[in-house]
Amino acid sequence: MGKTIVITGGGDGLGRALARRFARDGETVVLLxxxxxxxxxxxxxxxxxALAIECDVADPASVRSAFAEVARHHAKIDVLINNAGVYWPFTLxxxxDExxxxxxxxxxxxxxxxxxxxLPLLRDGGMVVNVTSESSVLKTPMLWLYASTKHAVELMSEMWARELEAEGVRVTVVRAGQMFDETKTGAPWPIEVSMRFGAAAAQVGINLREKGTSHYNSVTDAFRAILDMPAxxxxxxxSINGRRP
Incomplete structure (x- = not known):
């Protein structure tokens, strides 16, 4: 019997690639x-x-409403993939505030x-997959807040895994490197920000142009393997990283 998989940030990028992959595999996907x-x-x-639900993950009321809608369609879910994320390079x-x-x-x-x-839908056999970033360990300049949130999610995930074991819920972190697909045409910030970001990284020995990059579709293989792990x-x-060109 197929899995029911909830994916946050399911409208583009990795979330969309995961939804396509799992739907092709015969799973039921819920996109937030x-x-x-x-x-x-x-x-x-x-x-x-496949089901689409509006959800601002930063708004607890929106999340409550979204999962109430999920529960109306599915009494149980097998996997939650916390994929939604934003990043922007800046100095202190x-x-x-924004x-x-x-x-x-x-x-x-x-x-x-x-x-x-x-959690009420995941108990007794469910799985949480939290997507983090290689930035959590690279310490790239100007990404200090983004990296800090991802590092915190990794620590949080480890503690959740211990806490939720008795409830039959597994928690896995996927620490991902740079990814792309054909719709990703460049950074969402102004070119001058990209130039300062690249220069700041180079000063500490990180050459962003030489870093390996993987296609979103390739990364979905890792998620497939995680979800297929025996109970x-x-x-x-x-930890997954793209190979250098």
Whole structure:
């Protein structure tokens, strides 16, 4: 019998690639995203039984509403993939209230809200997969807040795994490197920010141009393997990086 998989940030990027992969494998996917039109477009592409639900993971009321809707369609889910995330390079002096609240809200509070609301549906055999980033260990300049949220999610995941073991819920971290697909045409920030970011990274020995990059579709193989682990196996941390060109 197929799995029911909830994916946050399901409207594009890795979330969309995962939804396509799992739907192709015969699983039921539920796509959560801030912009309903984006996740709905993916659900329409996949067809029934794919489901799209509007959800701002940084807003606890929105998350509660979204998982109430999930529960109306599915009495139990097998997997929650906390994939939604945002990042933007900036210095401490440039840390606006909006940037801080957005990054902390989506990247750190979001997985907490979603896992909390999903827990009643996950008990007795479910799995939480938290997507983090190689930035959590690289310490790339100007990504200090993004990296800190991802590092915190990794620590949080380890402690959740211990806490939830008795309830039959496994927790795995996927620490991912740079990824792309054909729709990713560049960074979402201004070119001058990219130039300062690249220069700051180079100063500490990180050459962003030489870093390996993997295709989103390739990364989905790792998630497939994690979800197919036997019930008596638990993966704490899976680190995946693209190969250098």
């Amino acid at each position: 995203g801030r912009t309903l039109s984006k996740v709905q477009a993916v659900a329409d592409e996949l067809g029934a039984p 002096a440039e840390a606006t 940037l801080v609240q957005s990054i902390v809200g989506i990247n750190l509070a979001g997985p907490v809200y979603c896992a909390r609301e999903a 008596d196996m638990h993966l704490n941390l899976v």
